[in-house]
Amino acid sequence: MAGNNRRVSGKKGARIGSGGKRRRALEGKGPTPPAEMRKGHPKQRAAQARARRAQARSQRRGAGKSASELVVGRNPVVEALREGVPASTLYVQQFIDNDERVREALQLAVERGGIHLMEAPRPELDRMTNGLNHQGLVLQVPPYEYAHPEDLIDAAHDAGEDPLIVALDGVTDPRNLGAVVRSVSAFGGHGVVVPERRAAGMTAGAWKASAGTAARTPVARATNLTRALEAYRKAGLMVVGLAADGEAELGELDVLDGPVAIVVGSEGKGLSRLVGETCDIRVRIPMPGGAESLNAGVAAGIVLYEAARRRA
Template identity: 40%
Template structure:
């Protein structure tokens, strides 16, 4: 075999190798790029986002008779009223009358349909299809206090995660005349159907504002003259709290309490004394005790 022998290029059968893609003439590259790609699909299911980039829900549901009545009496935008087939007419009379006054579509459906819409919650035979729950601004909360000629009384919820807790807190806040609730936009429960159901209609009457940064919001409230009170294991006995004047009360996360950064902005810490074996309370229960202590000093006998 000659020493200068060179093995032919190709595969094992000595067939000429296929030219690589880059070996092809590039004269038709522009034409190939103009062709539609198979995976280039128009996406129409992307969620709408608010100014902070948080996905905003496209719609929700109000579940249960009392929440439905409160929603129908409010300015909430309602798309359709779902009523369970076979329900007594007298049980649904007020709901039907309110829906007819607003010219809403009333749809009769089997119980299984309402179970699906409500995620198997106790809907009591009625579900309202509504637009996404609207959030207020902090200015709206100040306006609500001014309309009643009262000093502002706000709640600040530091990353409450359970929708039942938020709904219960809203229910107590409405009963005690709280002018508004501030929640963070991230890492906390938002206004949902479960919150609306648990609040038994209070969601229609208590303004809820979302903020990007709770610490910054608290500092802004302090500049506007509010005294900020927090909750902690160590602090002043809540029964000594005098909530007269413009105040805001911070309720901490169910497990972690008030964050360390937020604690630094608080004017005074309040504590609920406990003598039992369990040294903690559910967030909504603790909030109720504190809210009504504030109520008792603001509205004495």
């Protein structure tokens, strides 16, 4: 019949189709998102309510200042979740382009448990991050719970061991702090002490640099580092300061197998005057290669290795 272009059964010829116009409709839409991310799902409403309550508690504790830290951007968020950085809420932008990093962030948050998933419009995330390029992912890290300097001594005594503690003086790079925490954990130390002011704290960057060891190695915060070191001396610890012009060399030091607090200063300025005067002895690390100084993470690792070797 004229005008009839349908293929007749049993005859050769092209079958009439969509010309590929419906190809998109036939493509898969990826794995089903978790219940907390499905619009209108009861679990999503419950997760959003929990997140709002947690945020309100943080704001009350902060008394007008931020009591938590935000990790911003797809790669930083995924890396933080991979490294086990503590997190309370993962904010995901509404109608976000669902790429591999977004899917991995959601999967890691769900697998870890205890992390609220909250969908938010882009303007809200812009406001939270002060206009940073968040790429639709924001991770809220709760405030770190610091120990008291005396807690580190108590932990050593509870374990039947002589205290091995590292104190940082003027170290402001969180990555250095994380590296020191990692070394303390690796060589059997009992914790790290940092000053309350003008010093690095346990931020997400420090957690990442610690490679997860911050979960089992306490960090204590001292209101006054000099007084904390004096208290350690009264408790029977030898306070050993690292200094390029130290009167003794590390190989000559014979106190590392007993109760000791090792004080490490910043790479540029070294130990402050008051902290240096509080030390029982100042020690230098021999460097035959001619380098003038080492960063705090490397210097602490060398001395901690020597202490672990002697204690073994």
